Amino acid sequence: MENAVDTVTLKVFRYRPETAPEPEYETFEVPYQEDWMVLDALNHVKDEMDGSLSYRWSCRMGVCGSCGMTVNGEPVLTCATYIEDLLPGPIRIDPLRGFPVIRDLVGDLGDFMAKLPRVKPWIIRKEEEPLDAGETLQTPEEVGAFRQYSMCINCMLCYAACPIYEMEPDFIGPAAIALAQRYNLDSRDHGADERMDVLSRKHGVWDCTFVGECSVVCPKDVDPAGAIQRYKVTATMDWFRSLLRPGRSG
Amino acid sequence: MRSREEGAATGPDRATTGSDRAPPPAEAGTRGGEIPQELHAMGDRGAPPVQENPRHTRYHPKWHRQPTPLTWWTRNRRYRAFILRELTSVAVLYAAVLLLIHLLALDRGPESHAAFQAWLARPGVVAFHLFVLAALLYHTVTWLNLAPQAIALRIRGRRVPSRIVLLAHHFAWLALSAIIVAGLLFALGDPGEAPWP
């Protein structure tokens, strides 16, 4: 703190439902340090200025996915966003869009937690092999087919960036579909038909109009928008196939 | 039940948008509904006097939902580009309908076709169609630009770079356009005698 040459202003969204029915912005003047992330500034506020400020964080290194907030209108991981890049400020910090706010910068992500198991994000086998059959090996190419989608840290930036999710909260959403694809494209998995029931029904992939913003904000280059469009192709092919072979439901 | 309420005190346990959340019991306080002022998190460091908001039950506050403004698409450049792409699809529809009307006019005989030609040649219509052409081009180019994200082509286990997919689409588009124009010129013979003004 002693080498702080300047300060930067934070405009922080506050929502304290016990005392104020409507949210408001509170301004904090924090010292500016070259190597500070937005999260460091929030921690400074909490430690030194107002201990009642509520927000989530854990790893401080872009791994846990809990520190997502809206900074100057863009959904970002606050532990991976340099204050330096936002100077001269003021820096506006809001909770993630699209999720109900419990308090200050803390949104309720329960909606995603409820949706995630619906796409069955685990390996489904037609038949379990006995343990002594050994591992199910995969070639690097087979891993490459889904690896990108396995990088998701459930940070919910993609949901916050999605105007469809904001307006149609029943949309199953970008990360859930990317995670479904992570298993659909896994050579060990046989569950694609089961997942199709959720993915290509109402509020599945067809709610998506390909705004593409989810892939822009994703900190892990998961490209959920790509996953959704590719699944649209798969679902369409499957529909045509079911037309040709009417016995099989698409 | 007890642990559930304690969970809710630090962060509500689940879901959200639906109506499946049972309304909280009015007397949800498990640890004594009131926090004495002196035990407030802020201690005596400038904590505001706690005014109970009658609209909220402690630990089960009414969550705040920000309504989506109609102008959401003005938030950033990419949203605006998206809306423009969606809107210019109307131009695609218009061009298709125009083509059908043109065919209809041809079918109805020379007078009808001539009248349509005359309409097409009006300066206002020409200006409007130049605008439609610009919209069509914007729509086509931005639409083709999306192709690499939707197509994951693998050749011998390796993903074809998106730049190649992109170039292939634009090339195919230009090639098809060139073939159509060349075909038209060929079918009409001398372009000077083309039936358009």
Ligand code: SF4
């Ligand atoms: S897909 Fe990307 S933006 Fe979405 S939750 Fe996963 S890591 Fe976050």
Ligand code: FES
């Ligand atoms: S604190 Fe873990 S991702 Fe930011």
